[in-house]
Amino acid sequence: MESLKDQANDRGQRLGDLMAAAQDGDAAAYATLLAELLPLLRVAVRRQRSFLQAADIEDIVQETLISLHAVRATYDPTRPFLPWAAAILRHRMADGARKYARRAANEVAVEFLPETFDGDAANMLGESYGDPEALRQGMARLPEGQRQAIEMLKLKEMSLKEASAASGQSVGALKVAVHRGVKALRALMGDRS
Amino acid sequence: MTGPADDLIRRLAADAAPVRRLPPPLRRMLWWALLCAPYVAVTVWIMPPLPDLADKLTRMQFAMQQGAALLTAIAAAYAAFVAVVPGRARWPLLLPLLPLAVWLGSLGKGCLDEWRLGLTAWYLDLECLPKIVYIGLLPAIVMVIMLQRGAPLWPRASMLLGGLAAAALGNFGLRLFHPHDASLMVLVWQVGSVALLTLIAGWAGPRLLSWQAKGVSP
Numbered sequence: 001m002e003s004l005k006d007q008a009n010d011r012g013q014r015l016g017d018l019m020a021a022a023q024d025g026d027a028a029a030y031a032t033l034l035a036e037l038l039p040l041l042r043v044a045v046r047r048q049r050s051f052l053q054a055a056d057i058e059d060i061v062q063e064t065l066i067s068l069h070a071v072r073a074t075y076d077p078t079r080p081f082l083p084w085a086a087a088i089l090r091h092r093m094a095d096g097a098r099k100y101a102r103r104a105a106n107e108v109a110v111e112f113l114p115e116t117f118d119g120d121a122a123n124m125l126g127e128s129y130g131d132p133e134a135l136r137q138g139m140a141r142l143p144e145g146q147r148q149a150i151e152m153l154k155l156k157e158m159s160l161k162e163a164s165a166a167s168g169q170s171v172g173a174l175k176v177a178v179h180r181g182v183k184a185l186r187a188l189m190g191d192r193s
Numbered sequence: 194m195t196g197p198a199d200d201l202i203r204r205l206a207a208d209a210a211p212v213r214r215l216p217p218p219l220r221r222m223l224w225w226a227l228l229c230a231p232y233v234a235v236t237v238w239i240m241p242p243l244p245d246l247a248d249k250l251t252r253m254q255f256a257m258q259q260g261a262a263l264l265t266a267i268a269a270a271y272a273a274f275v276a277v278v279p280g281r282a283r284w285p286l287l288l289p290l291l292p293l294a295v296w297l298g299s300l301g302k303g304c305l306d307e308w309r310l311g312l313t314a315w316y317l318d319l320e321c322l323p324k325i326v327y328i329g330l331l332p333a334i335v336m337v338i339m340l341q342r343g344a345p346l347w348p349r350a351s352m353l354l355g356g357l358a359a360a361a362l363g364n365f366g367l368r369l370f371h372p373h374d375a376s377l378m379v380l381v382w383q384v385g386s387v388a389l390l391t392l393i394a395g396w397a398g399p400r401l402l403s404w405q406a407k408g409v410s411p
Contacts, residue, residue, distance in 0.1 A: 022209055023211065023212050023214055024211050025209060025210060025211035026209070027207065028206075030205070030206045030209040031202060031203070031206035034202040035199075035202055038199075038202065058197070058198065061198060062197070062198055062201055063409065065198070065201060065202065065205065066205070066408075066409050067344075067404060067407075067409050069205045070404070070407040070408055070409050071279065071343070072212055073213060073214055073215050073342065074215045074277070074343055074344050075214070075279075076215070076217060076278075077214075079280065080280070083279075085279075086280065087279035087280045087346065088279045088344065088346075091279075091346050095404070
């Protein structure tokens with residue numbers, strides 16, 4: 001009975017002969033070679049990249065066929081064919097992995113994009129301020145210094161320098177006032193909710 | 194046959210024009226050397242060669258360093274041609290390390306001997322780099338053209354080796370007409386230039402040798 005090694009050698013020899021004929025311009029031999037190689041490449045990629053999806057495996061297989069075609073002049077018919085094809089496959093798989101990593105690093109995967117009118121995610125901005133009346137009442141209950149600091153720095157979006165000039169308070173005092181004011185406001189609005 | 198892969202096979206088979214097979218790396222290396230040797234000989238002759246060259250060549254250290262530089266160039270060229278053939282063993286890629294080690298070792302020994310005798314010379318010699326580029330230019334261009342016929346499996350390594358071959362050949366030629374040959378000067382300015390040019394070639398590798406240039410997606 002013929003051993004597996006002999007079978008592989010016979011197959012390699014046959015594919016090598018087909019490639020030699022293809023290098024001489026025999027289109028039929030080339031089509032036969034590529035058709036016989038296709039399932040071998042699929043199995044090899046699936047075995048070594050089992051985590052990839054079918055479409056990605058197919059991409060690598062087709063890239064390998066195109067690469068093999070592009071460098072078919074480098075095949076030496078006196079040398080074994082399968083190591084030659086395997087080396088091209090290995091390099092294309094490595095290139096594919098790099099491409100996959102680049103794509104994964106720059107891509108944000110989303111199932112669907114929220115629609116402007118219906119989706120909750122699309123309406124976050126409109127609702128994030130909560131109850132404006134509660135905010136107004138909370139502000140009214142803050143001490144004068146804190147309320148003034150929040151009005152200038154948060155509502156009017158003045159810079160610390162501008163707010164300091166307008167109120168006559170130091171930058172440090174304004175920072176402390178706005179920090180305490182926001183904390184107090186949170187507590188007041190938390191109580192209401 | 195109906196799938197996209199089968200369509201691709203049909204298209205590739207229809208495009209199966211006869212191709213000229215790439216000769217084995219050893220034969221390509223010989224072709225490269227044969228093409229470059231007359232150029233190096235002519236550039237050295239134009240410069241012209243050192244008046245005491247015949248005497249220098251009889252000196253063991255000079256002959257060994259020149260022999261090692263030439264062997265580095267030849268081994269690196271062979272390794273570069275091996276690197277662009279799929280399915281070849283990878284050990285030949287390390288072949289240039291042997292003559293390179295002899296070359297650097299001999300220069301290192303020369304530095305030590307000069308230091309012991311108090312003959313260490315040190316000055317700025319910026320002429321080496323442009324002269325090595327001048328002599329190595331044609332070998333480098335021929336190398337790139339020949340490597341582009343192969344498969345861009347390891348573009349950086351292939352060009353690094355190709356660059357080393359051209360630069361080492363450039364340095365071999367340079368020492369036949371450049372009068373400054375104190376070991377430290379040769380090690381720093383000449384071998385330094387060779388190293389710099391080799392690194393630049395390696396950096397340019399992916400730009401010069403790519404699947405994209407062969408009509409395949411990168």
